[in-house]
Every structure is written in structure tokens, then in C-alpha cells.
Amino acid sequence: EPEVTQTPSHQVTQMGQEVILRCVPISNHLYFYWYRQILGQKVEFLVSFYNNEISEKSEIFDDQFSVERPDGSNFTLKIRSTKLEDSAMYFCASIFRGKNTEAFFGQGTRLTVV
């Protein structure tokens, strides 16, 4: 069964460092998302991406965040200067399009900023 894959599964970084979280969405999907989940809390929308551009972003997605789909398969989330409060689980998700808009989630990357 096709799945969304995310790497790395766990990333530890020093405050102020840049991190890149990587995702490979399901190949025929058209809509891509990043969500964040702070431990024990709700799943928060960060950004949606369609047709090679951001279609919507949340208030959380400020200037330190960026997304790219550099080669047609990978979908990356970059955090330029990490803060302690960026520590969370980051989920990538993709949607095919059409009648059934089920989101397929990756296993997540646990980011720990120290």
C-alpha cells in the first residue's frame, strides 16, 4: 500500500540552527501539507502546498519556515533558526484530490530543540 515517508524520524538540534525535514508524499497525490503536534496537544495546520506553490499558511508558519518541492517527489520543511518552542512532532500529509479527500499522514519527525 502506498505511504507517505518522512525522514528523519527524530532530529535533535541546537537552538538557532537550521533544520530540514523531508517528506516523500504518495506519488499521484496533488496536495501536500505540514502539520505540527506539540506533545499531547492537537494537530496544528502549518501550510498547504499545491501546484508548486503555497496555497495557505497558518499564523505559526512565519518567516523562519519555508517549504519546497525541489524535484517533484520530495517535499521539505525548513526551519531557519530553531527555537525551543519549535520542539514538536511534525507530520507531512498528502491528498490525492477528488471525491475522497482522505489525508495520508507520514510517521512524523520528532524535532527536539535543545
Add this chain to the structure above:
Amino acid sequence: GQQVMQIPQYQHVQEGEDFTTYCNSSTTLSNIQWYKQRPGGHPVFLIQLVKSGEVKKQKRLTFQFGEAKKNSSLHITATQTTDVGTYFCAGGREDYKLSFGAGTTVTVRA
């Protein structure tokens, strides 16, 4: 912007009992989706409801979508230990954005 509220936040259930979690959106939805997240896992799609007043069943799980397409509920009968996890509703828009509720975390007493 669109907000999706979900209650209760926690549900402690005796094995064999029933419970319901409720979801309310501040705006009319295109669809409502439900996801389950096991401890340490990622959200996994359970079901999507699209039509006003729609009811769908999956074994012991019954999902409803309100007539106004602004609220939904998930009812689980005869809770089992395998039901442990967090259940999220997600309001879907026509542009494919999903707004998640805060989730209901279910624990089961054997």
C-alpha cells in the same frame, strides 16, 4: 478563520461501555473526517462524511454529520482496549484544507 472544537478532551471508559465524542465547526463544512492516533503514532484516516445528516457505521463505531454540516459525532459501543488512542475530527473545505479538532483521548479500564 475556521475553528473546529471537539469535546470531551479526555474520556476514561470502562471496558464494555459506550461513549461519544462531539465536534463543532464555526463554519459550514464541505466534509468531516475522523482520524485515530494511537499513542506514539500518526493520525490514520477512519472515515469521511459528506452529505448533510449522513450516518456511517464501522463495526462498533457510528459517525454522524449534522444537518447543517457544522457538527459531527463519533459513538463507540462496547469499548475495547483496542479503542485506546486519540480520535480527531477534521473539518474539510472544498480547497482540501483540513482543520483538526483538539482530539478526544480515550483510555480504557479493563
